[in-house]
Amino acid sequence: MSNKQSKKNENKKKYQQNNKNKTKTSLFSFRKIVFISAILTGLASYYVYQAITTPPDLPKLDLNEYWGPYPMKLNPDLSIRPYQIEFSDVMINDLKERLLHRRPFPPPLENTGFTYGFNSHFMTRVLDYWQNKYNFKEREDFFNKYDHYMTNVQGLDIHYMHVKPNVAGDIKVVPLLLLHGWPGSIREFYEIIPKLITPRVGHDFVFEIIAPSLPGYGFSQAPARPGLGPAEMAVVISNLMKRIGHEKYYIQGGDAGHLLGSIISTVFPDRVLGFHTNMPMLWFHPLAHFYTLLGNFWPKLIVEPELESRMYPWSEHVARLIEESGYLHLQATKPDTIGIALTESPAGLAAYILDKFCTMTNPSNKDSQDGNLLPKYSLTHLLDNIMVYWSTNSMTTAVRLYAETFNKRALSMRLDEIPTVVPTWGIKFKYELAYQPDSILKLKFKNYLHSTMVEDGGHFATFENPDIMATDIFDAVKTFREFHNVVGNPQDIDKSKLEKPETIYDFTVKDIYGRDVKLDKYKGFVLLIVNVASQCGLTDTNYNQLNELYEKYAKSRDFRILAFPCNQFGTQEPGSAKDILKFIQERGVKFDVFEKIEVNGENSHPLWTFLKRTQSGTFGDFIKWNFSKFIVDKNGIPVERFGPNVNPLDLEPYLAKYW
Template sequence: MSAIQEFHLAIDEDDLVDLATRLDRTRWPEEEPVDDWSQGTKLAALKELIAYWRIEYDWRRCEARLNAIGQYTTQIDGLAIHFLHRRSSRADAIPLVMTHGWPGSVVEFLGVIDALAEPADTNAPAFHVVAPSLPGYGFSGKPTSTGWGVERIAKAWTELMRRLGYLEWVAQGGDWGAAVTTAIGQLAPEGCRGIHLNMPIGRPGPDDMQSADPKVQRALQRLGFYKQWDSGYSKQQSTRPQTIGYSLVDSPVGLAAWILEKVFYWTDNGGSPWDTLSMDQVLDDVMLYWLPATGASAARLYWESFGKFGEGTVAIPAGASAFPKEILPAPREWVERSLSNLVYWNELEKGGHFAAWEQPDLFVEELRACFGTMP
């Protein structure tokens, strides 16, 4: 049961025909009575995306790219774990496990895997890249019982790296990936040299509420906006994931709208979701929810772990990259309350929540700089 098997993705053409039929039969609501995204995904933006999905989008392109990188599965703790694995040709390459979040997937990393594995500069650090799909996401198995929270996932990733023969390695993540990576840091498994987060997790203290520091004030403002206007998805998924799951699994347009709202609000864009990511990129991600029907199973991770997001402290070496449009920006002093051995910190001038997806070149440089400081 511990064997690692190659995974070749070849979606049945009937599934793509079914998708096209569903898109053709969409029952649209009326247009929102506001001229912005304050009520959610705009009808015009979604119709534009769905028209592209129906006529121009090519799933086989994404499928071929995933197969070219190298896909594998292995059974860990009774669950099939799907992962991308790109070995570097460099003998000194550092094994790296990268974890995505919601509403992301391993396609967030398609633009960085090659550069991490085979840097053009031979003096730059190289990495053996392992990118697993979270349980219930993508082509990983769907848990059939409760208990698959971030700590259990962290233990599974530790076993995955051991199973791949990596005796020393590092871990990276954002969003749920940040929670899982933080949990790895808390476990401090033998062989893990350090971690990096592109969503630094930090909470305000009592004194912060009265702080005049502009960075603290900005973080508090963003936290207030998130709680009041941006967290409905998390409340639903952390309390009633099964209910929203029916819509996300049955309606491709509903699924796309659910994800596109976050692409708009969480990317560093100038007023359009397509300022930062292309329709192909967004639809590649949507397809990794649509094809394996993971709308409900992915949402259950919120039910399992949302209340414990970012708890605890990490004593092993840690680094963090703070991108300006992160949904919950945390000043360094907040982050140091949980990452007690923070050896790398950098504040970027551009980029949002989906760092690797939005700013692949900056993301790669951040990982090189961070892990280059860890012995």
């Protein structure tokens, strides 16, 4: 029995040992798998990060590619020829016949306004006006009030308006290229041109206007073969400007005009003195989409709180884009199909175009029985734009640009991902199709200088708001000229407005008593600059520790703290200067406190604009909350940035690097 028991025990031990060894082996294998998986995940993440953050090379474009019909002329006429817009009697009679003999429209559903598309009751009114009250000859004269020209570029007859101002010799004339989009045309620019060629107070320049019809649009010839996408069209426009005699110029564009202006600024940055856009967007940048999606879960990471409603809730904005972008999918896939329908029917053309003017001006317009079109536009002006397409039979060739934009060849160029140093300025109307904050736009536009925020207006900016647009273009170009140091002396330039200062010593601020303080008084000091609030959950900890830091290092290490009250985060600094002064006196604050300011948005203090640009945050340069902190070295250069979650005393080892 003892032998049997002994063998039994021995077998039991062997079994336990084997199980133990198996467990160790399994555990080792599991750890090995986890380790290898972690390495592979890290490598994959690094590869993805590199792929989406490394800009592609500029595409190789043929700057003389021929787009005209074959056979090519051996000696093409490259002269610049005067051109007259004509509404021929044959065209007018044909149009009136079509309008007269149109079929009756099915009535709209009750109380639907424009929610099902263009309201047929209002369409009857539009077409009756077009047939009976639109004065074709008068409008022809209107179109010809400016000088028009035609010249052949790369095999295509390209039309453009050229308007030169008549000004005194002390006023500088600078060239401005105006680029339209779809379903717009050169007609959009007629109200803004007089404002751009007229001198105004505070500006010593006016504009010489060059406004081409894009190839295939209106009065410009369409290409004879596929492939004239945005990049190739940008080459044509660039060559047009050289033909006219302008090696350097400013650009303004929206819609397709924004896309072309962006590409010209990217491919030919030495030719563009500044780019003004009323649709500042990166449509094809993967990081822009990633940040936008991330902001759906934490909007404050991406966009300033006061502008959050322009982007989020994301689902609402995506729903609007889906509702309003059906035309885009159709034109990007079957442009000739929709082109045939719109070429045959003036009613169809009017409905298709004016529907965009309704909902892209303000999405709430669709609830109105007349699309709320007439408070913003006159029927004559709207029909002028439609006449550009109808009289030239160019709708089919115009919408082909969408097919040439949204295809594998064009998208593979990744032009939105290639940075440009051309100074850029955006104006953002409230009801534009989409909104992106400056932090996203700076992924491409490295010298994105300013955004003008407008609490109204939509997609057709120059048509709808010519006064606002003209003022903004003047302000933008004045800033561009200062950026290039082409006006005045360098010491006269307002560096804070340009976001081009080199140190904080270039700024003047007001202290809590309202007195001007030039920051060059802090030369030789290490600084901590912080936005503060007196009613925040972080107030006690931060104020106590800021006091402690100041007492420890103000004298021994030439250290100073500059605190700027701000009420932009949860309205937690609502008081007046007197209230803030009382608060800091009760706390025994010894560091320097300044006048209440804004740190984000259009009215952001120039110092804080500079701090944010120099030390960008993790998900954008805007300030996220109270008690964000910047360390500035003894040379006045912002060197490190910390979020509200970092307590002041935690900064001691970082400050020590700059003593």
